Amino acid sequence: MIRYLLISTQLLCFFSIACLGFSASAAKVDFEKEIAPILEMNCVSCHSGDEPEGDFNLTTKELATDSGSGEGLVAGEPDSSMIYTLTVVERTDEMLMPPLRTGGPLTKEQTELLRNWISEGAEWPADKTLVAKPKPAGNFVSADDFELIKKIHAKIVAQAEKEAGEAQNYAKVIPLTQVEFNMVAVPGGEFLMGSPEGEELRKEDEGPQTKVKVDPFWIGKCEVTWDEYEPFMITQVDRRKDGGRIDYDADKHTMVDAVSQPTPPYTEMSFGMGQHGYPAISMTQHAANKYCQWLSAQTGHFYRLPTEAEWEYACRAGTNTAYSFGDDPDLLKQYAWFYDNANEKYQKVGLKKPNPWGLHDMHGNVMEWTADQYTPDYFAKIQGHTDNPFIKPTTLYPRTVRGGGWDDDPDRLRSAARRGSDASWKIQDPQLPKSIWYHTDATQLGFRIVRPAKVPSPEEMYFYWNSARDVY
Known part of the structure; x- marks a missing residue:
């Protein structure tokens, strides 16, 4: 009986964890909470204004989509979207976004968020304009850069x-x-x-x-x-x-x-x-x-x-x-x-x-x-x-x-x-x-x-x- 209860408890825990995992994986990426901060703290300072770097403007979805001859942001296709592909090139690539000189590259977690967001359709409210923001005070920046x-x-x-x-x-x-x-x-x-x-x-x-x-x-x-x-x-x-x-x-x-x-x-x-x-x-x-x-x-x-x-x-x-x-x-x-x-x-x-x-x-x-x-x-x-x-x-x-x-x-x-x-x-x-x-x-x-x-x-x-x- 004790052995049966232990096995039942283990199975219940397993199914609970599995359900939690399924629920977590099903949650869509939140643009306001997860994507906007990445872009505003790492990319928008260079990719905004009248002469954005690389002629790539990331302040609105419309401008991001039009950049790069229409390849700046392609909803549903991260591997065709410069907003993602330029973040995962080699560290020494001059096209890296953000470049080494400004603290790049992004972390693996951040690039995965960008990829998943684009794969899910790249939802971006039409009235949302991104502005450059500093990283939060207290964030550690390595001196080994x-x-x-x-x-x-x-x-x-x-x-x-x-x-x-x-x-x-x-x-x-x-x-x-x-x-x-x-x-x-x-x-x-x-x-x-x-x-x-x-x-x-x-x-x-x-x-x-x-x-x-x-x-x-x-x-x-x-x-x-x-x-x-x-x-x-x-x-x-x-x-x-x-x-x-x-x-x-x-x-x-x-x-x-x-x-x-x-x-x-x-x-x-x-x-x-x-x-x-x-x-x-x-x-x-x-x-x-x-x-x-x-x-x-x-x-x-x-x-x-x-x-x-x-x-x-x-x-x-x-x-x-x-x-x-x-x-x-x-x-x-x-x-x-x-x-x-x-x-x-x-x-x-x-x-x-x-x-x-x-x-x-x-x-x-x-x-x-x-x-x-x-x-x-x-x-x-x-x-x-x-x-x-x-x-x-x-x-x-x-x-x-x-x-x-x-x-x-x-x-x-x-x-x-x-x-x-x-x-x-x-x-x-x-x-x-x-x-x-x-x-x-x-x-x-x-x-x-x-x-x-x-x-x-x-x-x-x-x-x-x-x-x-x-x-x-």
Whole structure:
């Protein structure tokens, strides 16, 4: 009887929740309460008056509909309506509405409201004229915005002008922590990316082999260690969930202080495997990107994650074999930590033999983030775009990691082996919503940094450092 009552109660709760969900999903978007505030606080200031930006006026439904040769607002068709489509283009697209310089893009929730409103017929009272309004007082605006990127960019450009000359290997210390890191100069060039069809244990996503060209860059001699990363990860200041300082004051704090940094982890993130001299692990790609921005703001050099092409080029180091030392996996123990010799944990960086260009642990120890979206048909997508190929991310998962880790078999450590990230890497994270900073179930995951010889634009910097922001 008790079991019957429990089951009946559970079913009643389930049907109640289901009915509530149905009722909520059936509610139409309210223009006055939900759409007008989005447009008035984010768009109307530029898209109004006698000369609206882009000749796109958003003050009335009639003007919005007539804008863009009749494609400004098409009731029932969000994908044909500029009022929606221009809010979901890439962050660095000059057509983005609102643009980066004025606080764009909109949040995912806001763009979904716009899409649903248009799909439902775009109801807009004929007597309703929108006027520009400021965002409510007290709303938090992150200091880690495009204006910050422009300041960091200016510092990097000035530094580059002072250091013009032949690229060389170098060792630097992180100014705030005095921890040393080493970078290896990699000459630009061409190479065959991917694995040949006859390579043992090859997977379909590794080809067909394609000749690829990359520009010169520097890359970390070793994976980023806890010595380098932990001072970025753990700070003695209160932070919002997005990583911004709660006490941030532009008059008192520096550019470095404005960079978003992780909120405190709920557990010790080395999981007892070692810290001093060991690779940092279990960070999201967003966290790795922000570390690069934090380091760049201090040093005046632009750092980011390597693209897949840069990573494989550096790993191969002029070779065309399965590993940078040849095809024989029996030699792997001399160059890598993996399932057979790692004792079920990562090991200190730099203890194994380097590849021909002096890079350690490109095979094994921890698998490494790259900047690319993972796609099984990578090589089909880059055909015709083989100079510095880069698959720009549009979704959070999957993104590409390379190199294999301490718990992997030899096939995962090959130079051409690829893998995509997965949401299951943070399944044990107890937070709701789950943290944007930690992959608690990815103890094989780390990263190394790259510094391209050519300084990119502020817009490109913004994308590299924020491509995983607002998509969690």
